[in-house]
Amino acid sequence: MRYTRLIILLVTLVCAGSYAAAQELDARVTINHQQVQGTNTSVFEALEKSLTNLLNDRQWTQYQFNRNERIQCTFAINVKKYDESTGQMNASLTVQSTRPVYNSNYTSTVFSIVDNEFTFEFQPFDQLEFRPDVIDKDLTALIAYYAYIIIGMDLDTMSPEGGTEILQLAKTVCNNAQGLTLSAKGWKPFESDKNRYAIINDYLDSGMAPFRALQYKYYREGLDTMAENVDRGRTAVTEAIEMLKTAKDNKPMSMLPQIWTEYKRDELVGIYQGKGTTKEKESVSTILSSINASQNVHWNKIKK
Numbered sequence: 001m002r003y004t005r006l007i008i009l010l011v012t013l014v015c016a017g018s019y020a021a022a023q024e025l026d027a028r029v030t031i032n033h034q035q036v037q038g039t040n041t042s043v044f045e046a047l048e049k050s051l052t053n054l055l056n057d058r059q060w061t062q063y064q065f066n067r068n069e070r071i072q073c074t075f076a077i078n079v080k081k082y083d084e085s086t087g088q089m090n091a092s093l094t095v096q097s098t099r100p101v102y103n104s105n106y107t108s109t110v111f112s113i114v115d116n117e118f119t120f121e122f123q124p125f126d127q128l129e130f131r132p133d134v135i136d137k138d139l140t141a142l143i144a145y146y147a148y149i150i151i152g153m154d155l156d157t158m159s160p161e162g163g164t165e166i167l168q169l170a171k172t173v174c175n176n177a178q179g180l181t182l183s184a185k186g187w188k189p190f191e192s193d194k195n196r197y198a199i200i201n202d203y204l205d206s207g208m209a210p211f212r213a214l215q216y217k218y219y220r221e222g223l224d225t226m227a228e229n230v231d232r233g234r235t236a237v238t239e240a241i242e243m244l245k246t247a248k249d250n251k252p253m254s255m256l257p258q259i260w261t262e263y264k265r266d267e268l269v270g271i272y273q274g275k276g277t278t279k280e281k282e283s284v285s286t287i288l289s290s291i292n293a294s295q296n297v298h299w300n301k302i303k304k
Contacts, residue, residue, distance in 0.1 A: 024063065024151050026070035027055035033079045043087075044079065046124045051075065051143060054128045060147050061166055063155075071154050072107065073097040075146070077118065086121060093118040093142070096263075097150040099157060099219065103227035108219065111153050112263035117186035117195065118142065132169070135176040138184055145173045145196055153203075157219035161212055164204075171200045194255040202254040211247035211256055214240045230275075237271055238280055245287045261292040272302040 029051045031044045055075070065071075074096050081090040096112040120139035130140040148170035152163030174196050177187045186195045202208055218240035226233035248257040261268075268288065272281050285302040288295070 022065045023056060024060050024065045024071060025055050025073055025147060027052065027073045027075060029075045031077050031079065035080050036082045039082055039084060043124045047122050050128045054143060055147060060151055071097055071150055073150050087123040088121050091118045092116045095146050097154065099154055102224035108223055108267060109263050110157060111150055115186065119185065135173065135180065138180055141173055141177040145170050153215065156212055156215040160216045167204055171204060174200050193253060202251065202256050205251060207250035208247050208254060208256065210243040214243040217243060234271060234276055238284055241284050241287050244291065248291050258292045261288055261295060265295055265298050269298055269301050273304055
């Protein structure tokens with residue numbers, strides 16, 4: 001069972017190095033290049049294969065993951081422009097990771113983001129490697145950043161703030177990548193309130209501590225409990241939503257709470273629609289509406 005990682009995590013912290021290496025990710029990479037006409041498709045096939053190998057074959061942390069415990073994630077790249085002479089690609093990247101819910105066949109999204117500043121260079125015979133001490137390619141820096149985000153957030157769902165060390169690695173990649181080129185986008189402060197810099201810095205900000213605490217409360221004490229006791233699990237989810245409000249109040253300009261509601265929307269409606277007390281559903285829908293009013297048509301379903 002994947003939940004043996006709770007024990008493995010604690011033992012590994014004490015006895016680091018006593019386990020054989022085991023990769024953390026089970027990533028699926030897809031490349032959509034329909035917007036690029038008249039180009040040999042072999043370069044996109046090579047990119048897909050290279051990225052898949054980098055994500056799945058590299059040991060990203062010191063932790064032990066059994067094969068069936070690997071984190072399921074997807075990296076969907078939509079190439080908009082490609083310069084064959086330089087290998088430069090302008091693209092968007094959609095990253096998503098999921099985790100299984102205990103004693104069920106259901107998987108829940110832990111992280112999902114669309115990165116529209118995905119610009120990099122790649123040639124068909126390039127060998128993709130990532131070295132934390134040498135950030136020299138935008139592509140490998142981008143992939144490493146999201147790999148660390150995925151692993152760190154997944155560990156946060158298994159143990160309170162369990163992913164801190166790994167998330168700090170994502171922040172280090174972000175800081176070091178700012179010096180790649182003057183034109184590199186997505187890494188610098190104040191460019192955007194939801195770029196790579198904003199995401200990792202907000203997530204590790206002390207004011208957003210309730211948002212990190214939410215991860216364990218929502219998944220481990222909420223969803224994982226529902227197979228055993230639906231009402232107790234839903235109560236924990238409600239407490240997690242209240243933590244979301246506290247995080248938003250602490251750091252009003254952070255986009256993390258809103259982003260979270262976007263990829264948890266349908267799941268939240270399913271948890272409350274036709275279930276729970278009127279008071280509970282009113283409270284949850286009010287909080288979610290205050291964070292992301294654009295989804296009110298869905299939040300109103302919670303009250304039914």
